Amino acid sequence: MSFTTRPTLQGTFGMVSSTHWLASQSAMAVLEDGGNAYDAAVAAAFVLHVVEPHLNGPAGEVPILIAPAGGPVQVICGQGPAPAGASIGHYTSLGLGLVPGTGPLAAAVPGAFDAWMMLLRDHGTRHLADVLKYAIGYAGAGHPPLEGVAATVARVRELFETEWTDSAEVYLPGGELPVPGRLFRNPALARTWQRLVAEAERAGPGRERQIDAARTIWREGFIAEALGAAAARPALDTSGNRNAGTLSGDDIANWSATYEAPARHDWNGWTVCKPGPWSQGPVFLQQLALLPDELASCGTAEYVHTLVEGTKLAMADREAWYGDAVDVPLDDLLSAGYNAGRRRLVGDRASHELRPGSPGGRTPVLSEHARAVARGDRPRGGGSLPQGAGIGEPTVADHATPGDNGDVQVAADGSTRGDTCHVDVVDRWGNMVSATPSGGWLQSNPVVPELGFPLGSRLQMAWLDPGLPNSLTPGRRPRTTLTPSLALRDGVPVMAFGTPGGDQQDQWQVHFFLALVLRGPVRGGLDLQGAIDAPNWHTESFPGSFYPREMRPGGVTVESRIGAEVIEGLRDRGHDVTVGATWSEGRLCAVARDPETGVLSAGANPRAMQGYAVGR
Template sequence: MTVMRPALTGTLGGVAATHWLASTVGMGILERGGNAFDAAVAAGFALQIVEPHSNGPGGDVVIAVYSRSTGAVRIICGQGPMPQAATIDAFAALGIKQMPAGGLLPATVPGAFGAWMRLLGEFGTMPLESVLEPAIGYASRGYPLLPAAASTIGAMAGLFRTEWTESGRTYLPGGAVPAAGSRMRNEVLADTYRRLIREARGKSADREAQIEAAHHAFYQGFVAETIDRFARTTEVFDSTGRRHRGLLTGDDLASWRPGVEAACELPYGEFTVHKPGPWSQGPVFLQQLALLQGCDLRAMGLGSGEYVHTVAEAAKLAFADREAWYGDPEHTPVPMDELLAAEYSAERRSLIGEQANLDPRPGRPGGAEPWIPVAEPEEPGADEPEWMTHLRSGLPTVTPAGPRAGAGNTCTVAVADAWGNLVVAVPSGGWLKSAPVIPELGFALGTRGQTAWLTEGHPNSLAPGRRPRTTLSPTIVLRDGAPFLAFGTPGGDQQDQWTLHAFLAVAEFGYEPQAAAELPAWHIDHFAQSFAPRISRPGVVVVERSFDPAVLAVLEKKGHRLDVVPESTLGKVCSAGVDPATGFLRAAAGPRGRQAYAVCR
């Protein structure tokens, strides 16, 4: 294969993000003496401005952290829980059988701001104002509008003009749909950030105290008060086709703080792979590795028909377990130890045969009986406007290929610094088509609650205070106990397939990260998406057209149902780490979407 981008290395730091401006913001922080964690926070806030179609301050983030001073990997959970008023009975009383995709009803506690503050306060070194300054600058002075954002605004313009009028004021300057590349501003959001800084300064001159004061202002102060008032008093048109007030209250925000916890981990040869817990889909990456450890991938050859078949079959088994067993472990037992046990993995591995399994079932860890709920299809109304179709889809994308491609869903930033620290974050939610922009704040709430089931008894059933299972899934890998690679990608349910393929290319075949990020990509679409309307395509493997036709012929012969999509459309893997051979820092970003970039210095 011909690698489109060079392998970047340096000595000061490496940053990779899904937007070139966020990458340069992160590097700017490193050049000013900040560490990897400072850089990630600054880049993360910049992403909220320059990728408003993929994330925002009202959304979520999951962050994986390796601190060289402790030698440990930690996970910061920025997935907020459901409101206390969010019960299955409450939705039944509204005549709702499936969690809606958009509006105020599926809103969770906004976790992104608190998680970024936790990262900055506990692991960073720079003051709040320094890391917020770039985001304020882009919000106030303007940023170039991405084509995907322009398409989303255009598709939703009718809703913005008639119902979500504050979104119209924010994203339809002069009442018109902005063109791709035009200069966009969000002065209201810039003022929200400025006020957070002012209130933090007013409390103390101490860095940590200011960060805590900013958290308080967001979750108990003016931001929480504004969210509470808006949700209680505003009837918002949503994806049910009706208007509803929200369930989220100021008390829900005030009672939440982001957690820092140990990662789920799995040894894989000389590597140790670290993921978020089963409140995310992260352990599905580890389950796939555990299954593949008993397969001779190198003998198959990277990207061969046998290789893709084997990895796809392992994905089916792992994702079947995700569907049956994953949920918030603070509310329901999750048999994670059993799911990763060698004996269990060997039993499941024996199910991988020569032909595609068109009915993969979850396992029975500890003899427990699995259960996967089935989504009830939504019937579109007569003569619905086009924007209603997009509102019913819980993904950020508005293109027909959105449910299968996902290259524009969510964001990622990964950073490595000269002190040996690694961090990778996957921010999402609060995108511009999820819910209306809140007046006085300049941002929308996230709708991650749509991933929960309105059915009792499942690990991911809706319940007050429970985290809906998130797709956000960063990864940190140590090699022989030393920092090696931090990576993530946008892409909803496909994240832990696209990143797995890139990691296997590095770990099994010796590819450097940039080349691995550019390999032809694929994923299974067998199970229902986590997002409304929960589309599933049993037996389908989505493959980029850049695959050799002979490989596709092998897959078809084995019974896979292929969906061949344009080349370079699946995922945007971003990574940062350390080259063990030279000690140089490195960063890589896949070229898909023409906006993810890496930088090293």
């Protein structure tokens, strides 16, 4: 067994892993109180809205994977679509070439709240008040904020003080930044949830009735009214202009979360389940399908080269084929024949090209922006890209990688690299859940003063070119980077895992998964912590999902502790290597259950110094 930062936890009662210790412990408190994995996950999610507000919020989005004990794996889609008024013509008429990275124009229909309520109603056992009390307590009575919260607010302070003044009321109380170690409160958010619970309970007795009442209040009551009004108020966004959004009360009222079958792929006795191609989840599956029969030893330059080149091919296919469309050729993309042909493109040298394939003989089509950045051009004009350095999703070349403290990278205009949150839970009955809540972060939009949280900015991931699988289209979901995972062994759910990280999510997860299944067990079980701790990497050799959607051809970033031999080996193969901080790549969470023994296990990422696993 290799050295790890922490032990892989093992027990029999319940296990939780999330990106914040307060969320993990709140979920564990629900399990201790008799709740199941789904009750616990909902409680954790609402705590994450409070303690990681720079990474997610109630008006954001979430894909949720569930594996009920003895039941099939399902996806709950908490990704809202583009509003009815969000046409390409409307955005281009404003002189835009890309959807802004912040502000009302970037807001999709909020999806996270309804997805969590659906999970609680259909699979949980607790009342609404039981799971919301933890978030209400931390918002109202206060919690010690993370360093990342303070750093994010500091970056957008001028924006808040001069333009988004309602945000300043919450995040700069008395003109002061949040201070780690001192209690920080969001009383408006606490009042929102207290009012929601009180109004839902007036619907009468019955857990399901009250949860459905809460969903109605969100869609048609005081929350919907406040969100619709906020979207209609012009606000400064990354285009440099003050724009109103397209989201309306009707858009909110007419949408609800849905159940879907997962995308899945079988590999070496394992089956990995992911959300469908409206997410980037199948990128993970394509990377597995592209692996050669024999891999080089884990952690060698040849091993990293093989995985990075497979990532580039899968991400190129994401750009050409993924979206909320009925004709995504997923079966062809995962087929043995298609991947045999794609695998032959992986040579001894690093590719610097964007090379989508032709599944089923179809011709790939890319956005003009993607073609331009793949050529090495930086598109200008139409307000689509800002002129100043440091705007939008930071490139590694311009900004370096996140440091050892794992702070999210945020520009002064609020545009964000795309970090987020994650939570996994397994209970003593064998129920399992994996979820990646994101969006609606404090720097995405002005705070809605009546509610204490902002709208999201997920529409920035849709293209303004017509005719693409991911073209901005009213009623269609923008393709998201959010991608939780469930892994089955011989058809039985064994592990739930995931990570924050935008475009990096399905890169870090693949390495975690392979590091896990290719190494020996620890204490007779999966070495979750060892795989989480293993040195990781990512490539930026494809158009990013976040504004301004740049690409770094041939670029790969590695943690310095991967070793000089591996770094030089990658450079010898033609990779443009950036050496990041020692602990800077990957934010994995994971829980597992051994179906033969019933032993539960968990591990959590040490990199951001905030993720924790708990259990017994």
